[in-house]
Structures are given as C-alpha cells and as structure tokens.
Amino acid sequence: MTIRYPNGRKYRPQNQLPKRQRVGNETYRNRGQTLEDELNESNQYYLSRNIAVIHKKPVPIQVVKVNYPHRSAAVITEAYYRTPSTTDFNGVWNGKYIDFEAKETKNKTAFPLQNLHSHQVEHMKNVYKQNGLPFLIIRFSTLNRYFIVPYEMMLAKWDRMNDGGRKSIALKEFEDEAIELQLGFMPTIDYLKGLASLLGHEA
C-alpha cells in the first residue's frame, strides 16, 4: 500500500531517499528540499549584503498535544501538517514586495501545474493587485535548469488549463517566455538579477 501525505504526496521512508533529500532543519519534504536549501542560502547572502530581506515562511503545523517535562523545553507530541494558504517565500527588495513559490520537478519536458494549488495562485493574484511582485521559481531537477516564471506567464498557463487546455507548462515555453537562471557561487541562485532583467533594470 502506498502511504500518502495529507497533500497527496507519496511517502518514501528516509533511508530510501537520496542523501540530499533527507530531513533538513525544518521539516521533511519529499520534493523541494534542495531547491529550498539553495534559495535559503541565496537569501542569506542577500541579507548579509543588504540587498534584500527575503525569508522562507515556516511550514504551518497544527499542534494538538504538548507535554511540559520538568526543567526542559515543551515537547509537541501530536501535530499535523496543514496546507499552506500562501506562497513559500516573501520579503522586501529595495522597496518592492517580493512573493514567490519555489517548485522542483523531475519531469524533463514540462512542469505539471498540479504542483501549484489554486489558493496559491489566488494569493499571487492578490499580491499582484497590491503592486507586489509575485512569481515562481521552477527547477527541472533532472536537467538541473532553473527558471523564473513571471506572474503573467503563470496566470496565462493556469487559465489555459482551466479552459480545458494542457495541464502543464512545456519546457519549450519556459525557454521562450521564462527567465533562465544560471547557478553561481555567491549567491547560489541569483534570482534577483533575473528579476531585475524582467523589470528592465540592473540588479
């Protein structure tokens, strides 16, 4: 039998996972762990250089039971993962409100839109209306290619799906319409540079 997370993801025991995908500091995630690490590193770099203040939000957890052992920290003994109501990362970059979701796919030809939740798209619509800057960062992990998907592009593909069209964004469409990011050393993923080119100015 296949065991699944509340969000429908399949469970794989930790010792069956490649090392890079095992539990990090914060929580166990089947996908996204390495991209998340790279983005956390990049954000740490941006913060240390006064370039931007962008953080990953904690994973929302519903706490049910807490124990309070003598002379030590409170221990949560029953809790459940909740579905996030917003995107993963947000913050401020030179006065601009930044808000994005980061996703990895092993697919080599397209990004399946089922990786996005409708409430996340809804959140990005709301952010856009408030003159914030919402976008996606997508990693094709098998190809090791990274893209920024601008809000308008994401929305066009999302609407296409809801109009009965294809349920994914083709790699070719990424190549034509998204912004490809090159990996670097410091920062690992310089997505603000990519964003600056999107906005038509220098980072």
Added chain:
Amino acid sequence: MTIRYPNGRKYRPQNQLPKRQRVGNETYRNRGQTLEDELNESNQYYLSRNIAVIHKKPVPIQVVKVNYPHRSAAVITEAYYRTPSTTDFNGVWNGKYIDFEAKETKNKTAFPLQNLHSHQVEHMKNVYKQNGLPFLIIRFSTLNRYFIVPYEMMLAKWDRMNDGGRKSIALKEFEDEAIELQLGFMPTIDYLKGLASLLGHEA
C-alpha cells in the same frame, strides 16, 4: 516549580486560562492570542476588500519524528518550538512592504522591552534599510488600549535601554509619540488607517 517555554514564558495549563486565551487553530500561546485573533480578523477584512495582503507567519516548529499510520495523515509525534527569526506579520499594502510584530502586555504603565527579541529588532532594521515599513502593534490588555509604535520610536527606546536607560516604554510615551488605535467592527483593528496617518496620507 514553574515550567517555562523555550523562550522563557511561563506555562499555564489550558484549563486555568481564560477562555479567550486557550489554544486557537494554530498553536498554544500564553500571550498574544487575542491580539493575534483580532489582527487575523482585520487582515481577513483587508484581503476581502482588496485593501492589503497581510498574513501572520506560521509558528516555526522543529519536527523530529513523524509517524505514517496506514490510510491516514502523517502524525508528528516529536517536535519543538523554535525561536522565530523575524516578526509575526508581513505582507503588501498598495505596493508598500508591511512588517510588524504584535505584542500584548498586562502592565498598566509601561511596555517592557524584554518582550522584544534582539533578532526581531535586527530584522526590522534590515526591513527599514530596504524601504519596507516596519512597526509594532502593542496592546495594553488591562487598559484595552492599542498603539502603533513607529520604527524610529521603537529604535530610540531600544537604543536607550542598551545605553543603560529604562528597560520599557512608558504609557505616557505611547500617548505622546505613538499612534493610538480605536477598536472598530470591520475591521476590528484598523491599523492601516493608523499607518496612513503616520505616513501623512489617507488610507
């Protein structure tokens, strides 16, 4: 013996708490629960009216053990509260990046600065440098009075403490330098209106 949270807060069993302070949807908090509820309501109102997109961040929790019972959701069976590295609330309001911490005190004459953590003050400094809008919302719960503390005021009092001065902000100083908020119906706490008056324009 007094049992304390990892952050030094005293533990009080739930059944000894007034009803409004008991566990909410998200997590158990000794202080801040009611103010937090009021702010969540206000943010819900702002969102529904397309006024702003501001959310409370989830409480950061370090997950240690997870069980995967057959045919049901993953259960976290060992986890610990972590110290938040940023403020509680952030979002976007008409292009402006909003970032604030909300605190309650039962003190009737002053707000003790020990309620703030140095890393939160550091975070607000970084936000300010990026042209974001950091501030505090303080509730004197016994007096039922609410104030917005602008960033500059907070920093002045914080620096005063670090220079050997008083370790709190006097109520009189709130009355003279902060922005007092009146409770309403929709939204409960119209802090964006207070913020607009701080910025010198209409909300």
